[in-house]
Amino acid sequence: MYFIHMIPGIRMTAPSPLSALTTRTTRLFTHLLERDLKKSGLRIGQLPVLQALQDGKALNQKALADFADIEQPGMTTLLARMERDGLIQRKPDPTDRRSTQVTLTPDGQRKSWNIVPIMEHLTDAALKGFTPLERDILVTLLERINNSLKEQL
Amino acid sequence: MYFIHMIPGIRMTAPSPLSALTTRTTRLFTHLLERDLKKSGLRIGQLPVLQALQDGKALNQKALADFADIEQPGMTTLLARMERDGLIQRKPDPTDRRSTQVTLTPDGQRKSWNIVPIMEHLTDAALKGFTPLERDILVTLLERINNSLKEQL
DNA sequence: ATGAAATACATAACATGTTATGTATTCGGA
DNA sequence: TCCGAATACATAACATGTTATGTATTTCAT
Missing domain, CATH: 1.20.890 (cAMP-dependent Protein Kinase, Chain A)
Structure with missing residues (x-):
C-alpha cells in the first residue's frame, strides 16, 4: 500500500508557473542530450528521423514530419541539413512524383545505434x-x- | 488520508520516453500561450522581460538574461526586437559605461498587465x-x- | 598605478521551429 | 474525362535559442 506522503519532499505549495517548470525541464533535457549526442556527431532534432528510419524503412517527408510532430517545412529544412551531413538520402518516389523517399545512409544507420x-x-x-x-x-x-x-x- | 491509486487513470507503465513527454507538453504550452498572447501583440520570449520590469524597475541586460535563464546574446537580440517593437527602452548606465539600463515603455507596461x-x-x-x-x-x-x-x- | 582578468554588450553563424505562400502532381466527382 | 480540391514538397521571413568571438570598460592584485 502506497501513501502519497511517502513521496520524498512532498509539500503543499502555492500554484506554480507550471509552464515555466516544464520549459526549464525540457531545456535541461535538451542541453544534456545535445551534449551527449555531440560525441556521436548527432543533433537533437535528428533523433525522430533516425528512430523512424532505423530499421531500413523508407518514409516520405510528410510521414516523417507527422512522426516527429513538427510542421512540414521544418522537416524539409531538417532533412536538407541531414542530407548535407551525410545521414540520410532522398530519392524520388517512382509511384508518386510529388513524393520523396527518405532512407538512412550507412553512416546514419551506424550513428543511430x-x-x-x-x-x-x-x-x-x-x-x-x-x-x-x-x-x-x-x-x-x-x-x-x-x-x-x-x-x- | 490519500492513496496514490486514487489518482485518476493511474496505471503501471513501461518506461516512457520522458524527455519526449515533457517536450511535447512544453510545445503545447508554447503553442497555446503564443496563440493567447497574439491578441495582446506579445510573444512568449518576451514574458520574462515584461515580468522582470513590470513594476518600473530598470535592469541591465545581464540581469535580464539571468532572470530569463537564457544566454546573454539571446537576450541582446530579444531586447533588440522588443525595442524595435516599442516595448522597452535602453539607455546607458551612467555609473558603468559597459552597461545598459532597460525599462518598459508605457506601451510595454500596459501590455504586461x-x-x-x-x-x-x-x-x-x-x-x-x-x-x-x-x-x-x-x-x-x-x-x-x-x-x-x-x-x- | 598599472596590467591582467573579469564583466557587459554586440555580432556572426547556426539549429530548430513556426506561419504564409507557391509549384507540381495526383485524386475524385460532375 | 476533365477541372477543382487535396497533397507533397520547397522557399521566404521570422522568433527563439545556442556557441564562438570581438570590443570596450571596469576591477583587482601586485
Whole structure:
C-alpha cells in the first residue's frame, strides 16, 4: 500500500508557473542530450528521423514530419541539413512524383545505434531516486495535462 | 488520508520516453500561450522581460538574461526586437559605461498587465481535473527531475 | 598605478521551429 | 474525362535559442 506522503519532499505549495517548470525541464533535457549526442556527431532534432528510419524503412517527408510532430517545412529544412551531413538520402518516389523517399545512409544507420544508450542513461539520471510508482505517477499526470492542453487547440 | 491509486487513470507503465513527454507538453504550452498572447501583440520570449520590469524597475541586460535563464546574446537580440517593437527602452548606465539600463515603455507596461490572466487561464486549463494534491505532486516530481538533471551539468 | 582578468554588450553563424505562400502532381466527382 | 480540391514538397521571413568571438570598460592584485 502506497501513501502519497511517502513521496520524498512532498509539500503543499502555492500554484506554480507550471509552464515555466516544464520549459526549464525540457531545456535541461535538451542541453544534456545535445551534449551527449555531440560525441556521436548527432543533433537533437535528428533523433525522430533516425528512430523512424532505423530499421531500413523508407518514409516520405510528410510521414516523417507527422512522426516527429513538427510542421512540414521544418522537416524539409531538417532533412536538407541531414542530407548535407551525410545521414540520410532522398530519392524520388517512382509511384508518386510529388513524393520523396527518405532512407538512412550507412553512416546514419551506424550513428543511430548510439541513441538508445544515451537516452537510457539520461532518463536514468533524471529519474534518480524515483520509485517505479513515482515514475508512473509522473507520466500519468503529464499525459493528463497533455490531453487537457490538446482540448484547447 | 490519500492513496496514490486514487489518482485518476493511474496505471503501471513501461518506461516512457520522458524527455519526449515533457517536450511535447512544453510545445503545447508554447503553442497555446503564443496563440493567447497574439491578441495582446506579445510573444512568449518576451514574458520574462515584461515580468522582470513590470513594476518600473530598470535592469541591465545581464540581469535580464539571468532572470530569463537564457544566454546573454539571446537576450541582446530579444531586447533588440522588443525595442524595435516599442516595448522597452535602453539607455546607458551612467555609473558603468559597459552597461545598459532597460525599462518598459508605457506601451510595454500596459501590455504586461494582460499576461497574468492569460497564464492563469492556461494553467487552469492544463490542470483541469487536478486536485491541489495532484498539482503539488506533479510540481514536486518535476522539481526533483530538474535538480537531478542540474547535477549532470 | 598599472596590467591582467573579469564583466557587459554586440555580432556572426547556426539549429530548430513556426506561419504564409507557391509549384507540381495526383485524386475524385460532375 | 476533365477541372477543382487535396497533397507533397520547397522557399521566404521570422522568433527563439545556442556557441564562438570581438570590443570596450571596469576591477583587482601586485
